[in-house]
Amino acid sequence: MATKHTYKFCFGPWNISEGGDPYGPPTRPPQTFDWKLAKLKRLGFDAMMFHDDDAVPDIDNKSGQQIRKEAKELKKRLDDLGVAAEMVAPRLWFSPMTIDGAYTSNDPKCRKYAIDRSLRCIDIANCLDTDLIVLWLAREGSYLRESKNGRRSVELLVAAIDKMLGHDKKVRISIEPKPNEPMDIAYIPTIGHALAVAQLTGDPKRVGCLIESAHALLAGLDPADEIDFACAFGKLWSLHLNDQNGLKFDQDKPFGSNNLRVAFNQVRALERNGYGKRGEYVCFDVHPFRTTKKEHWLDHLVNSRRTFLQLVRKARTFNEKQAQQLISDRNYQALDQMVLEHLMRG
Ligand code: XUL
Ligand code: MN
Numbered sequence: 643m644a645t646k647h648t649y650k651f652c653f654g655p656w657n658i659s660e661g662g663d664p665y666g667p668p669t670r671p672p673q674t675f676d677w678k679l680a681k682l683k684r685l686g687f688d689a690m691m692f693h694d695d696d697a698v699p700d701i702d703n704k705s706g707q708q709i710r711k712e713a714k715e716l717k718k719r720l721d722d723l724g725v726a727a728e729m730v731a732p733r734l735w736f737s738p739m740t741i742d743g744a745y746t747s748n749d750p751k752c753r754k755y756a757i758d759r760s761l762r763c764i765d766i767a768n769c770l771d772t773d774l775i776v777l778w779l780a781r782e783g784s785y786l787r788e789s790k791n792g793r794r795s796v797e798l799l800v801a802a803i804d805k806m807l808g809h810d811k812k813v814r815i816s817i818e819p820k821p822n823e824p825m826d827i828a829y830i831p832t833i834g835h836a837l838a839v840a841q842l843t844g845d846p847k848r849v850g851c852l853i854e855s856a857h858a859l860l861a862g863l864d865p866a867d868e869i870d871f872a873c874a875f876g877k878l879w880s881l882h883l884n885d886q887n888g889l890k891f892d893q894d895k896p897f898g899s900n901n902l903r904v905a906f907n908q909v910r911a912l913e914r915n916g917y918g919k920r921g922e923y924v925c926f927d928v929h930p931f932r933t934t935k936k937e938h939w940l941d942h943l944v945n946s947r948r949t950f951l952q953l954v955r956k957a958r959t960f961n962e963k964q965a966q967q968l969i970s971d972r973n974y975q976a977l978d979q980m981v982l983e984h985l986m987r988g
Contacts, residue, residue, distance in 0.1 A: 646958065647916070647918060647919055648918075649918050649923075649924045649950070649951075649954070650688040650689065650918065650921075650923045650924065651686075651687045651688055651689075651923065651924050651925070651926070651947055652687060652688060652689040652690065652691055652728045652923040652924065652925040652926075653682065653687060653690070653691065653925060653926050653927075653928075653943055654690060654691040654692065654693070654696065654925070654927070655675055655678045655679075655690070655692070655696045656693070656696070657926065657927065657928055657929060657942075657943060658673060658678050658681070658930075658939060658940065658943075659929050659930065660672055661930065661931075661932040661933075661934065663932060666932075669932055669933070669934075670930075670934070670935075670936050670939060671936070675696070679719070679720075679723065679725065680723075681940055682725060683723045683724070683725055685940060685943065685944060687725075687943075687947075688725070688726060688923065689725060689726040689727065689728040689923050689925075690720070690725055690726075690727060690728065691727075691728045691729050691731070691776070691880075691923075691925055692727060692728075692729070692730045692731070692766075692770070693730070693731050693732070693733040694730055694731065694732050694733055694759070694762065694763040694766055695733050697712075697713055697716055697727075697730060697766050697770065698712045698713055698716070698766060701759070701762060702737060702759070706762065706765065709762055709765060709766060710765055710766075710769055713765070713766045713769035713770060714769045716769075716770065717769055717770050717771060720770070726771075726772070727767075727770035727771065727772045728772060728774065728880065728923045728925060729767070729772055729774040729775065729776045729816070729880060730763050730764075730766050730767040730770060730772065730774075730775060730776070731763070731775065731776040731777065731778060731818075732756075732759050732760045732762075732763035732775075732777070734756050734759065734760070734779075734780060734781065735780035735781050735824065737755070737759075739751070739752045739755040739756070740752065740755070740756060740781055741781075742781070742789075743781045743782055743783070743784075743790070743795075744756035744779075744780075744781055744782060744802075745757065745779075745782060745798050745799050745801075745802035746782045746783075746790065746794075746795040746798045746799060746829065748789070748790065753798065753802075756802065757802055757805050757806075760775075760777075760802065760805070760806050761805070761806065761809045763775060764806060764809050764810050764813050767813065768810065773812050773813055773814050774813075774814055774816060774879060774880065775806065775813055775814070775815050775816070776815075776816045776817075776818055776852050776880060777803075777815060777816070777817050777818065778818040778820065779799070779817065779818075779819070779820075779828065779829065779830050780820075780824060780825075781824060781825060782795065782799060782825075782828060782829050782830065783822075783825030783826065783827050783828035783829050784825060784826065784827060785825065785826050786826070787827065792829065795829050796829065796839065796842070799829065799830070799839060800839060800842045800843055803815055803839070803843045803849060804843055804844045807843060807844055807845050807848055807849070808844070813848065814848045814849070814850065814879060815848060815849045815850070816850050816851055816852040816879045816880050817830060817836035817839065817840070817849070817850075817851050817852070818836075818851070818852040818853075818854060818857070818880075818882070819831055819832050819833060819835060819836045819851070819857060819861075820854065820857040820860065820861075820892070821857070821860050821861040822860060823860070823891055823892050831861050832858070832861050832863060832868070833851050833853060833858075833868045833871055833872050834871065836851040837850075837851060837871075837872070837875055837877055840877070849877075850872070850875075850876075850877035850878065850879040851872050851877050851878060851879065852878075852879065852880040852881065852882060853865060853868050853869055853872060853878060853881055853882070854881075854882035854883075854884065854927055855882070855883050855884050855885060855886065855897070855904075855905075855908060856882075856884050856885065856886035856892055856893060856894060856895075856927075857882075857892070859885075859886040859888075859904075860886060860889060860892065862889070864904065864907070865904065865907075865908050866904070866907035866908045866910065866911040867911075869881075869908060869911040869912060869915065869917070870911050870914075870915065873911070873915035873917065878915070878917060878922070879922060880922060880923065880925060881912075881917070881922065881923070881924055881925060882925050882926070882927035883897040883905075883908065883924060883925070883926055883927070883928075883946065883950065884896070884897055884926060884927050884928045884946070885897055885898060885899045885900040885901065885904075885905065886900060887900045894927055894928050894929040895928065895929075896926075896928050896942045896945050896946045896949065897926060897928065897946035897949050897950055898946075898949040898950075898953065902949075902953075902985060903981065903982075903985060905949065905950075905953055906953050906956055906957065906981075906985060909950065909953040909954055909956070909957045910957045910960070912924075913954065913957045913958070924950060926942075926943055926946040926947065926950075928942045928943065928946050929942065930942045956984060956985060959984075960981075960984055961980070961984070964980065965977060965980065968980065
């Protein structure tokens, strides 16, 4: 087991959401960005993660100069509070220009929009003093496969990432794979796909990944295995812990809410790989339940961190020696029970 260290925690402004879903309106009134930032600080989180337009609203209607000015103003507010910016992610799924995908759109004007916006996102990251850009490739897929050419889509993705790497020689790109939603089928559904694409770029060392527990589960994979796989390549640069009940819409439930054992194994994988020792953050991409009252609005974040820390304790007190003996004896029945009883113990 790696030597013990403490973790740094992070969430994004979108994780204090209002409860709207495709079938009904919000159930909580919107809060301002300043309110969310103050709460993040008060709850003792270390960093905030940003979409480009969380950092600079209405980004498509502002000049490069105006964007940099506003990003610097935000940086000053973050500094005053002692809060870091973990990453910036271009929101490439909202604009009319990304209806048919962003980097893989069939329309060259739309592809250009996506790349220009990504370069602006890098400029914002520079102003916020983070070298990490996250690409959740939301609409890089199709509703029907005959509408796009899969091989060409991979080439377009690589070309777009190369443009970003060329725009700033220090920037690192973390691809956040997700197999579906909003698309029927995505082009980069797993960490294996993300890291394979990284190898096709001009500077593979600067292209890594972000694992989200729910996204791995939606791909039918164990998030702990995805963590070990990414870490074997030295490429796990960010993490969105949450939970998910089966193959349905992306639920972003509190960490451990659905399957404590799967959560325990994620924490164990993070511990054995020394995640966080190179400055990586543990981010919770979780949402309050729609039923949540205003006064309990932040509990999913606090609870996710609480569960995480308790599972760190569980990982550190797991009797590895006894487990190894059971493994040598191929007594996996006893190993199974040992894990359950360890998790059930107070
Ligand atoms: C979408 C998702 C996003 C990304 C950031 O499922 O997880 O919030 O994490 O763009
Ligand atoms: Mn996420």
